[in-house]
Amino acid sequence: MRTVRGWFRDTAGGLPARFWYLWTGTLINRLGSFVLVFLAIYLTQERGFSASQAGLVIGLWGVGGAVGTTVGGTLTDRWGRRPTLFTAHLGAATMMLTLGLARDLWAVALGALLLGMFAEAARPAFGAMMIDVVPAKDRLRAFSLNYWAINLGFACAAVLAGLAAQADYLLLFVVDAVTMLVTALIIFIKVGETRTAVTVAPGQAKGKPPAGALRTILTDRVFLGFVALNLLSALVFLQHISMLPIAMGDSGLTPATYGSVIALNGVLIVVGQLFVPRLIRGRSRSHVLALASVVMGVGFGLTAFADAAWFYGITVLIWTLGEMLNSPSNATLIAELSPADLRGRYQGAFSLSWQVAGAVAPILGGLVREQAGNGALWLGCAAIGAVTAVAHLVSGPARERRAATLRAAAEQVVPVTATRTPAPEAAEAAATAPALPVRSGVDAAPPADASDGTGVDGSAAGGPGRSRSTESAGAR
Secondary structure (H helix, E strand, C coil): HHHHHHHHHHHHHCCCCCHHHHHHHHHHHCCCCCCCHHHHHHHHHCCCCCHHHHHHHHHHHHHHHCCCCCCCCHHHHHCCCHHHHHHHHHHHHHHHHHHHHCHHHHHHHEEEEEHHHHHHHHHHHHHHHHHHHCHHHHHHHHHHHCCCCCHHHHHHHHHHHHHHHHHCCHHHHHHHHHHHHHHHHHHHCCCCCCCCEEECCCCCCCCCCCCCCCHHHHCCHHHHHHHHHHHHHHHHHHHHHCHHHHHHCCCCCCHHHHHHHHHHHHHHHHHHHHHHHHHHHCCCCHHHHHHHHHHHHHHHHHHHCCCCHHHHHHHHHHHHHHHHHHHHHHHHHHHHHHHHHHHHHHHHHHHHHHHHHHHHHHHHHHHHHHHHHHHHHHHHHHHHHHHHHHHHHHHHHHHHHHHHHHHHCCCEEEEECCCCCCHHHHHHHHHHCCCCCCCCCCCCCCCHHHHHHCCCCCCCCCCCCCCCCCCCCCCC
């Protein structure tokens, strides 16, 4: 019993109350995430659309999400976390009901576009809130717990949605909208605005205007390289939403069977995810991400040979192991690579990779499947996994140096009335400048301690996303 209490304390103890409200919102939101799980089946079987038309609709959801994360990231930093999150949830709930009532292809496509825009606008705000309220040394645990809640909800939702779909597909949209509203109310009432005063690092030339936020991101090659690798992984991962249910349908399996098989993903994560931080603590993050890419590639690649529910179940369990390694690593790394006053925009830029993948993956998957066959699609996923793994090994050291540089710069900043964190290149110069005394109220994260799992080599998200790898309560 003492061992169990100690494990629980190490896993969930000491986290701030506002984190637990965010966590509760995540769980409720995911419990109602019925629609996207069955959207491909709904469009093809209930509405009679072709696989390519279904791919187009899901792709437009991704296009809307790309716009939403970009706008949401800017609003998160300028308007605030809480109002952005609340407004996005209200809009998403409204569009969810609208999509459920739409019948014609153009109306369904427009509804998916607008729903993606509102739903994904909440993602940067939620991610920034998580970083704001949780100290750097506890973020690995916090992101793992949040990811665990996502998948606990998802495991239940996949089964419940399969049963609801047999009764009435409209019920999926109603439940999804209601849980969005409940989540919005919890966060609006219980979690105050978390945006803090921004800072300027010493060493920045006086009188020289700081680089714009967009320019800062576009010139951050280390960050953009990581975003590109995440895009490749997301193209593979999101096939479980768009093409996997269609492949299982071609094998003669029912939507309820798909729901049960995909629920294995959530069950495995619920059972095992809380042990992952200890497993990867102290290990090179680039090695963990490379291993995750290989395992995910193998899991999706084996789908090419699946023809029965048990075989599909095995493939899901394999790529889920890769997802479990990938998610906390991604989430913590984005926190470490984000300048304090650009957290919303950096979260938005990272989420954009998921939204681009959300737009491209179903369309590309549908085209490959129709032109080259089902086997070529899944073996192509395996190849992408191998390429991504090699790229993580090559680019990992540069990311670790950048994270260390930003931590060092954060320790030396002083509060000012106005402004903006300099570009990462300026932060590197600031890290070598003499330290200045830090006054009370500085929003500077303490240096990460590798022994706590958040150091350069020790830290280990989501959603596809529908990035469940990084997704939050704000994203469907």
